[in-house]
Amino acid sequence: MNEMSANLDVVGHDTVRKDAVPKTTGAATYTVDVSFPGMLHAKVLRSPHAHARVTSIDASKVRGMPGVHAVVTRDDLDGLNPTYGYFIKDQPIVAMDKVRYIGDTVAAVAAETELQAVAALEQITVGYKILPTVATVEEAMAETAPELFEEEPMGVVPAYGQGASGARRLGRNNCYRFSYETGDEAAFDRCDHIFEDRFVFSRDQHFHLEPFVTVARMDGDVIEIWSSTQNPFPLRKELARVFQYPENRIRVRVPYLGAGYGAKNNCKTEPIAILLARLSGKPVRFCMTTEENFLTQSQHAAILDVKTGVMADGTFVARSGHILLDSGAYSDASPLVAEKAGYRLPGPYNWQHLNIDCDCILTNTTPAGPYRGFGGTQASWASESQVDIIARALGRDPLDLRMQNVKNLGEAYVPGESGIDSDLRAGLKVVADRVGYEARSRGDGRGMGVSIGFKDAGGVNKPSQARIRITTTGGVYLECGAIEIGQGIHTAMSQIVAELLNTQLDRVVYPELNTDYTPFEQGTNASSAIIGTAQAVQQAALVAKQKVLEFAARELDCGIDEIELDDWSIRKGNDAHPLAPMIMGYYGGTGYEFTGAGFFKPELDHAAPLESQCVSWEFGWGAAEVEVDRETGLIRLLQLVVSGDAGRAINPLVCRGQDEGSAVMGLTGVLFPCMVYDGAILMNGNGLDYRVPLATDIPDGFVSILQEQGHGPGPFGSKSIGEGCMLPVASAIANAVEDAIGVRIRELPLTPERVLAAIDEACG
Amino acid sequence: MRSGDTAGTLINLSALPTLCGIEDRGDFIRVGALATHWDVETSPLLATRLAAFQAAWTTIGNVRIRMTGTVGGNLMAAERAYDGPVLLGVIGAKLIFLTDAGEISLPALSAHQDYPDRALLTAIDIPVSMTARLSFDRSLKPVVSVAVGLDGGVVSVGVGCAHTTPFFWLGRIDDMEDALSAALPDPIDNPMGGAAYRRRMVGVLSRRLVDRLRRGDAS
Structure with missing residues (x-):
């Protein structure tokens, strides 16, 4: 599975994070300071x-x-x-x-x-x-519903590529619709079985x-x-x-x-x-x-209607879907979330036909916007839940059905799109083996479920620039717009640059972002830094390195292929030539800086549904084991195994932190009440009443396994890791619940009251 | 205060050591109002004489309250989801107030219904019994939490989160299921938890806790 480059000096090591000391000593400066x-x-x-x-x-x-x-x-x-x-x-x-x-x-x-x-x-x-108010999407879409905006606000519908389109104000309080279609609708007619399910997704803060x-x-x-x-x-x-x-x-x-x-x-x-x-x-x-x-921003609650046609042997054929996102009172990023929720609803499977609409519905509630997973969480919840429903209806094991239908490594996601850059079967096997899926014993309210969380990574048509400056004495300024938001990107970027320049990590500094000086970056979002910005950084480092080598070769009167850069010296054969005196000898005693600029942007491509191919595909494989209390409906999470594919982990420990953090964040919308509205009134919008997972909520059987499959587009084969492992959590747990007690729950969160009601209903 | 309330005078009580201690008074343990949750969790005295209470106490409150919150401060804040009164009420604790008229003692199970005016909570007296046992289940918070005390054939049930203030019931163990259900006021019915579910869970959890105590399981 792993085809890694040779051992590297800095990349691939659990180096101490560059922000570790300031953050643990309280010296770090945040905007609040x-x-x-x-x-x-x-x-x-x-x-x-x-x-x-x-x-x-x-x-x-x-x-x-x-x-x-x-x-x-x-x-x-x-x-x-x-x-x-x-x-x-x-x-x-x-x-x-x-x-x-x-x-x-x-x-x-x-x-x-x-x-x-x-x-x-x-x-x-x-x-x-x-x-009059509209507190839910159903209320907001009613024919007689009051409109939040009587007149159409200024706005645009961006250009889309093959099969995709956007539209505004198609119904009451409908601020945006994203649609995607490919293949012949008649594919449904050829199916042996059609499954139609409605899934409801909760709303986190x-x-x-x-x-x-x-x-x-x-x-x-x-x-x-x-x-x-x-x-x-x-x-x-x-x-x-x-x-x-x-x-x-x-x-x-x-x-x-x-x-x-x-x-x-x-x-x-x-x-x-x-x-x-x-x-x-x-x-x-x-x-x-x-x-x-x-009161400022939340995740999108969603209602997802999914129709899937399959053959008797379990082959997936066609899927249509209609997603309703609760956008809250203003559109915010809802149109972008709609793009991604709709585009990701198919999941990483083979289809002959797809037809998906995703509507953004305004309601009189907190505006909804970008949230880790960005529509992929909602889509994965519905898609991966329905895969299990289909499997059980066909008498198939859910794991086997996934293995049968997932896309192969390198296979295009949809026509015109880039290829899948992880081995999905290998990834699924990792979590299934670790949780003990094949040998699981059922009964006593215990069961297991698996899921493949899926999203694209890198945003859409997202440009990044970077600049590397190297001082006379070998100090390196790494200038790019990726923001240290807790994910460890300062450390990872610095490791990449240190590796490329064959220098020590502590020579690399990462100046604070200032739009007057820092090279342009569209944003630290969309799991884009390591596959987008880092490519610009890599290019900048290599350009700067090339300038240094050309300078040294000229000074040493030799060919560039005869020398190597080695910790701010030039190694030529067995001789080391320190660069500082060489630089001052040529540029003068005041010194000089070598610079390199880098740029990355996906090419525009009208054949690609979103106008440029997705840079990469981010996965989180998940497996859960639960025990359900039939008298209270309480779910006890016994095991949660998650795994992401870092391609090549620049800093494995940091990557695991991302996998584990996102998986725990994924628990919020599953096992806890989330944002609870009574009509248009938020009931638990404060730190005391709103429940996020605590360390004591994490089961002893919580395990993350970092995969490095080596197929990523980022430097050294790296891939994004920041969001994947939250995506499978909800469906893996719901699938485990059905495995445990034979009851399918289609609405999040899986509160004890909801689970018990489902048990009661199943018992008649 | 974050929303603009101001106080004319602030008095720092933390300099009064008599409010902080945990003392053995023979038939009861006196916990000073300024004792922290952490003091209660880690008190060797409580570990010896009220082990089940101490074990249950370690499960309540978030980590900030558990590490630094005072028992008195949290009782008087009277947050609906705070389980301190539930545990103290079930084991028959008394709240000691200093008032203009001198010191008064109020049962923990009813004090929250009518705190005295111009009073300062100074201590909580927790009775020590060789026969009383305690069990507690907060797995369904914030919908409902239940504590059960059992002493011979007498059972006391404390219900948290399900009403605006804790509910307590005392009676014979043989009558508990029906009598508790009959006495239980209509619980809160809102999107956080339905009244029917809360009521049903009070029955399930209290029965389980009694069974646990009868089997001799610890809290």
Whole structure:
């Protein structure tokens, strides 16, 4: 299975993370730590109503209150493009005509203390005309449902390739539809069996430890912000549009990020912090509370109807699907999530026909946006659950049925798409063997299930640049836009560069991201850094290395193929020639820097459904063993075995951390209540009531197995690892539950009450 | 306070050592209101004299509460999902308050219904019994948690999370199933957990806990 390159000096080793010491000693600086003398604090007034027309706002009492320096209401947006979003610009900085969910931003205040700001908010008078609400997608799609947007907001539908399309406003509160179709629909007619199932996916919150936070100030005519963001360059572009300001007069700086899991893309705290800083002339810090995080961004709840046709021998033939994503009150990244949820619903299997629609439905709830897995979690839940349903109906073992139908290594995912770059059967066997699937004993409420979590990796048409600078004495600046968000990318990138330059790891430094200097990067998301950005870094390092070797060859009067770079010396035969004196001899005593630039972007390709082929495919193989309490419905997780394919692990320990972290995150939506709404009211939107998995929730039988199959597109054959292992968790557990008690549960989370109800129903 | 509430005067009580200790008072153990959860979890005295209570106590609260939270602070915060009152009520603990009229003692199983005005919780007295046993199940939190105390033929049941405040029932073990069901007020019915499910689980868990105690299993 593993066809690895020869042993390497730095890559492939569990080196200590470059951020280990600062983070464990408290020395690391996050945006929440950024402070300036005279800095003001922002607080926002939030809507108490899920849907209402704003009839009046009076903030006159606030101006002049002690410590208050600036106030923003809808009356302070002159000269701005006051709405933002990804494809659709529908979310206002503060409410203009309406509020659309409980927690929608109505006004903002900057004061010398947070208490003063909170006190000032209480003096703002808002008139509301209450409107009917739609709290679920079913309510929102009803013919008589009130529309969150009576008029179509500004937006675009991007170009798609073969078989894919997008559309807007196809029904009430439907802000976007992604569709994909290939093959002949008549394939269904040839099937021996048709399976139609509805699956329901729950809604998690990202629960990043560092809240949404921005510090903004005016530096002359430059808007300068420190922000906890995953995509500073697109953010800069969006802020330039919102503020009608030159992009190169906006500076975004990103210190360490206290996690994001997708939430920290695009505008969050930034517009309000900037507006208040401009109005007050002082630095302004806008740091949300945990409760406000819940009111700002969530995962998409989803309803997935899946129809699958198969032959009597178990061969998969055709699949159609209709996914409804609960987008919350604003479109945010819903159209992008719809693309990926719809595109990934087929799973990594062979099909003759596919026809999938994914609709984004607006509701009067917290806006939903990017979340680790990005639609793949929802799709894997439905797809991998139905594979087991099919297997049991056909009297087949679910593992065998997967082995029969999965795509082969190198096989194109769909027409025009790139090939699958992992051996799926080998990966599945790893977890099945480890969990003891074949020899499992059933009874006493115990059972096992397997699943293949699946997504593409690398985003869509995602460009990255990188630059390597090497000083006279061999110090290396690694400059790229991949943000250290906890995933260990600073370490991994540094290991790649150290390996390529044949130098020591501690010679490589990774400067803080600053959009004025850092090479462009579309964002730290989509599991793209190691397969996209790292290719740009690799190219930059090799260009710089080539310049060094050409210089040295010229100085040593020899051919470039006669020398090697070795720890900032030139090795020629048995002789070592230190580079520093050689450089100063030629460039002068003040020294010099060698530089290399790198670039990576997938080619545009209209034959590819998403207009460029996916860079890579990310998998998480999962196997679970459960014990179900038939009297309470409680699921006891006995074993959870997950495995991802790192291609070639740049730092195996870091990769395992990603696999294990994502798998545990995947448990949130399965075994815990998630975000619970009572109508449009969020019941558990705080750190006390919202339950995330704790160390004590992790079973002794939790195991991660890192595979290195060697087929990745990244440097040294590396592949993405950040999201895969959360994808199979829900379906593996649900499949194990059915294996244990013969009851299929199609709705998440698998709360004891829901499981018991299913048991009751099965018992008649 | 994060939402803007302010206090005119703050008094730091942590300098009062008498509020912090865990003392053997013969028939009962006195736990100071400023004793932390961690103090209770690790007290050699409790390990010796109230082992089942201590074992159950180690399971409640999140890690922040377990490491640093005080018993008194958490009792008075009265969060609905906090199981401290459930355990203390079932084993017959008393809450000791200092009031303008002097020290008063209130049963833990009812004190939460009407905390005295202008009072400071100073201690919790936990009775030590050679015959009483305790068992606790919080596996279905945040929907319901149940603690059961058994002393001879008398059973006490504490129910947490299912109502706005803990519910307690005392009676004969032989009558428990029907009498408990009859006495149990309608539980909360909301998307976090249905009333019917909560009620059913009170029956299941209390029966299991009694069976466990009868078999002699530890908490």
